[in-house]
Amino acid sequence: MKISVLKETHPKESRIPVIPSDVDRLVKLGAEVEVESGVGDSIRIPDDDYSKVGATIVKDRKSMLDNAEMVLRLRPPAVEEVKELPAGCIHVSYLDPFFNKSLVEALAAQGVNAICMEMIPRTTLAQKMDALSSQASLGGYVAVIIASERLDKALPMMMTPAGTLAPARVFIIGAGVAGLQAIATAKRLGARVEAFDTRPVVAEQVKSLGAKFVEIDLGDTGQTDQGYAKQLTPEQIALQQEGMAKHCALADIVITTAQVFGRKAPRIITQKMIDGMKPGSLIVDMAVETGGNVEGSKVDEEVEVNGVRIIGLGNLPGRVASHASQMYSSNLRNLIEHFWDKEAKKFVLNLDDEIMQGCLITQDKTIRNEMLRNHYSQEGK
Numbered sequence: 001m002k003i004s005v006l007k008e009t010h011p012k013e014s015r016i017p018v019i020p021s022d023v024d025r026l027v028k029l030g031a032e033v034e035v036e037s038g039v040g041d042s043i044r045i046p047d048d049d050y051s052k053v054g055a056t057i058v059k060d061r062k063s064m065l066d067n068a069e070m071v072l073r074l075r076p077p078a079v080e081e082v083k084e085l086p087a088g089c090i091h092v093s094y095l096d097p098f099f100n101k102s103l104v105e106a107l108a109a110q111g112v113n114a115i116c117m118e119m120i121p122r123t124t125l126a127q128k129m130d131a132l133s134s135q136a137s138l139g140g141y142v143a144v145i146i147a148s149e150r151l152d153k154a155l156p157m158m159m160t161p162a163g164t165l166a167p168a169r170v171f172i173i174g175a176g177v178a179g180l181q182a183i184a185t186a187k188r189l190g191a192r193v194e195a196f197d198t199r200p201v202v203a204e205q206v207k208s209l210g211a212k213f214v215e216i217d218l219g220d221t222g223q224t225d226q227g228y229a230k231q232l233t234p235e236q237i238a239l240q241q242e243g244m245a246k247h248c249a250l251a252d253i254v255i256t257t258a259q260v261f262g263r264k265a266p267r268i269i270t271q272k273m274i275d276g277m278k279p280g281s282l283i284v285d286m287a288v289e290t291g292g293n294v295e296g297s298k299v300d301e302e303v304e305v306n307g308v309r310i311i312g313l314g315n316l317p318g319r320v321a322s323h324a325s326q327m328y329s330s331n332l333r334n335l336i337e338h339f340w341d342k343e344a345k346k347f348v349l350n351l352d353d354e355i356m357q358g359c360l361i362t363q364d365k366t367i368r369n370e371m372l373r374n375h376y377s378q379e380g381k
Contacts, residue, residue: 016039087110140181155186196214196247255283265290274294283309
């Protein structure tokens with residue numbers, strides 16, 4: 001089976017889909033791997049490194065699309081490129097399917113078997129393929145590093161000849177994968193860390209990292225079967241904002257990570273809460289690309305409101321592109337190995353497997369994912 005690895009074309013994308021060590025493993029499975037020339041340029045991997053592990057370097061992108069059996073990429077494809085793919089082709093990438101209906105419909109119409117990396121189930125077996133978690137972890141790390149660089153204070157407590165410097169206070173909202181990594185990073189840098197999540201079940205994880213878990217009584221909350229926080233009611237959001245306001249007021253750094261799967265990010269930091277914060281403090285809105293948790297945050301911008309800096313930089317994992325690429329590449333390779341038929345030397349769409357049931361969203365010219373179909377039908381009302 002031929003596996004085609006395409007170069008990312010998004011102007012702000014520095015990550016790449018597959019690194020040479022994983023190409024090597026795919027070739028050893030029996031795959032014929034072709035790589036678009038320059039695929040590794042953004043993280044300084046030359047074409048020769050791919051050639052050495054058995055890949056064929058191709059300069060004609062259109063021919064790769066026209067003859068593709070399986071395509072690996074990171075960002076969602078352009079609709080124009082989808083129209084180049086042959087029916088029956090397997091396409092694997094992020095697809096942002098809840099906010100990209102026209103792309104999903106184009107993939108279905110073209111007869112492409114689209115595997116959506118965001119739809120990999122959050123199960124123990126699928127953990128090694130979970131690209132959302134791997135990238136979110138790096139995003140949480142980067143958010144703290146950016147905040148520490150922008151803040152005009154040192155993070156750890158320091159004993160100096162001029163006296164003791166108090167540690168910076170960091171308040172992290174959301175204790176999912178990104179939030180937990182942000183907590184761990186801030187603690188390693190010596191900050192005093194507090195964290196809040198709507199799911200009381202994560203309190204022990206927060207405490208195990210040395211942070212204080214902030215308790216706010218919101219009534220019935222919990223999490224979905226996939227491990228995501230459930231969407232709050234307007235009344236619960238108001239209670240949450242009221243409870244968080246005093247912690248934001250004390251914080252030097254606030255990091256928001258709250259996202260609801262398949263929906264726009266909830267607005268949880270209001271202008272009133274920002275007005276109550278100290279001049280010189282800052283907020284990192286990790287959800288800015290999906291609507292934003294913070295009133296006034298803007299994608300790829302840093303704005304200052306009443307002395308509080310609001311940082312809304314997108315693609316945080318791309319700021320550590322080498323490791324982000326390594327992790328995403330591993331996710332793809334693990335997915336392929338799981339569904340690889342060693343005798344036939346090809347990737348098999350095993351619909352009896354719960355992982356495939358979750359992530360294969362188009363097949364036989366239809367949108368096969370029920371959650372997406374329901375979402376699109378509600379969207380049209």
